[in-house]
Amino acid sequence: MSRTRTLAIISEKGGAGKTIISVNLAVAAEAHGLATAIFDLDPRGNSTVWGDNRPEKIPAVVPAQSPRLPRLLDQARENGTDLVIIDTPGNAPDIGAAAAAQADAVLIPCRPVGPDLISIAVSVKLAHASGKPTFVVINAAPAQGAETAEAIATIRAAGVEVCPIVLQARKPFASRFHEGLSAPDFDPRGKASAEIKELLLWVCDKVGMLPREQVTELTKQPA
Numbered sequence: 001m002s003r004t005r006t007l008a009i010i011s012e013k014g015g016a017g018k019t020i021i022s023v024n025l026a027v028a029a030e031a032h033g034l035a036t037a038i039f040d041l042d043p044r045g046n047s048t049v050w051g052d053n054r055p056e057k058i059p060a061v062v063p064a065q066s067p068r069l070p071r072l073l074d075q076a077r078e079n080g081t082d083l084v085i086i087d088t089p090g091n092a093p094d095i096g097a098a099a100a101a102q103a104d105a106v107l108i109p110c111r112p113v114g115p116d117l118i119s120i121a122v123s124v125k126l127a128h129a130s131g132k133p134t135f136v137v138i139n140a141a142p143a144q145g146a147e148t149a150e151a152i153a154t155i156r157a158a159g160v161e162v163c164p165i166v167l168q169a170r171k172p173f174a175s176r177f178h179e180g181l182s183a184p185d186f187d188p189r190g191k192a193s194a195e196i197k198e199l200l201l202w203v204c205d206k207v208g209m210l211p212r213e214q215v216t217e218l219t220k221q222p223a
Contacts, residue, residue: 008103014090017139022087026059034082042089054180066098100130112151
């Protein structure tokens with residue numbers, strides 16, 4: 001039976017980028033040979049619609065409810081899934097808590113803007129209550145300006161680990177979402193794909209999903 005790793009992507013702030021990161025990470029994981037599934041806990045079902053519109057039906061996207069997570073994860077293990085990414089809604093602490101409780105690690109997207117920085121404390125508290133490793137990833141960062149560095153400093157000052165991979169505000173992450181595509185699908189050698197690959201490998205290292213030497217070797221490969 002596969003040792004399935006589970007990553008919960010949570011943020012009580014809507015619009016932080018949970019779904020976009022979920023689908024891009026999942027496609028990047030499949031590209032690196034990891035059988036991947038997205039569990040869509042968001043009632044709006046954006047990940048599910050993305051999966052429905054996707055030309056090829058990998059990664060699998062499963063519409064789900066938090067009470068069914070344990071059983072769905074058992075099924076994922078039985079099916080040999082390597083990675084499950086749980087996409088959660090904003091402003092739904094019970095769902096976020098349930099996802100974190102089932103995860104090996106929690107990833108909190110945060111844009112380097114005031115509203116996200118104000119609200120992130122709630123998400124961090126929720127994640128820490130699960131006792132799982134918790135990391136913040138800066139998302140939709142502007143190409144210039146001091147906002148990103150200031151946001152990272154603020155979050156670290158609060159005692160939260162920040163992922164060293166910053167996702168810039170790049171169109172390929174979401175520009176063809178409605179077609180069921182991600183940056184690695186249609187722009188595999190672009191900057192967005194390179195960033196999501198780096199984030200994937202960083203997460204793999206953190207949760208022990210790939211041997212460190214394999215992560216190092218993949219990091220050396222071109223995007």
